[in-house]
Amino acid sequence: MNRTLKSVVMNHFRENSSIYLFTTVLLLIGVIFGAIIVNSLSYSQKEDLYYYLSRFFGQVSHGEFANASLMFKQSFIHYAKYVGLMWILGLSIIGLPIILILLFLKGIVVGFTVGFLVNQMGWYGFLLSFVSVMPQNLILVPGFIFIATAAISFSIRMIRKQFVKKVNEPIFPYFVRYSFVMAGILLIISVASSFEAYVSPILMKNVIDVIYN
Numbered sequence: 001m002n003r004t005l006k007s008v009v010m011n012h013f014r015e016n017s018s019i020y021l022f023t024t025v026l027l028l029i030g031v032i033f034g035a036i037i038v039n040s041l042s043y044s045q046k047e048d049l050y051y052y053l054s055r056f057f058g059q060v061s062h063g064e065f066a067n068a069s070l071m072f073k074q075s076f077i078h079y080a081k082y083v084g085l086m087w088i089l090g091l092s093i094i095g096l097p098i099i100l101i102l103l104f105l106k107g108i109v110v111g112f113t114v115g116f117l118v119n120q121m122g123w124y125g126f127l128l129s130f131v132s133v134m135p136q137n138l139i140l141v142p143g144f145i146f147i148a149t150a151a152i153s154f155s156i157r158m159i160r161k162q163f164v165k166k167v168n169e170p171i172f173p174y175f176v177r178y179s180f181v182m183a184g185i186l187l188i189i190s191v192a193s194s195f196e197a198y199v200s201p202i203l204m205k206n207v208i209d210v211i212y213n
Contacts, residue, residue: 019149023103027145030107035115037108050120057208072197079140079189082106083147087182090151093159103148110137124211131203139192143185150181 013020041049086102089095113133117125157174 031111034108034111038115075193143188
């Protein structure tokens with residue numbers, strides 16, 4: 001059983017290595033682009049954003065967290081909707097470019113968040129991003145790359161079946177595999193959401209206490 005599973009996984013990575021490379025590079029470009037956007041903001045825009053950020057930090061330093069279970073639920077639903085949309089788009093022929101856009105946007109969000117914190121707070125901003133943004137994204141980003149690659153691969157198979165008449169391979173076994181990928185991604189999301197809801201607020205409070213005290 002384990003040998004068969006390992007073989008399936010290795011074949012998947014081997015067959016889709018070029019797509020994995022492309023999606024990884026696309027997401028990294030999004031991160032870089034997000035960091036560049038920070039530098040394009042005007043002084044007043046940065047001040048307004050930092051004002052709201054400072055208020056949030058003040059609430060965190062006083063231990064005014066949202067309910068952890070509620071945070072977990074909101075975080076899980078948000079990420080599940082995002083990857084669920086990718087999964088659905090992978091089932092359609094026209095969804096491929098939108099999958100790439102969603103992955104690129106994810107990179108922009110991560111790059112902008114980290115870039116803004118570092119731009120405004122220097123070393124402390126990097127430290128804050130290290131405990132509040134990076135941990136869950138170290139789990140989420142590979143998950144996003146994995147589901148995007150699986151969605152693109154399945155979409156390409158749909159296109160080939162629709163337009164290349166010589167291709168007669170059955171699509172159902174790939175659909176079953178594709179659905180299992182989605183189930184695995186939801187498990188990854190639950191781990192990331194748990195960290196974001198139960199661990200990150202505590203780490204953030206410790207760092208903010210060091211900064212402001």
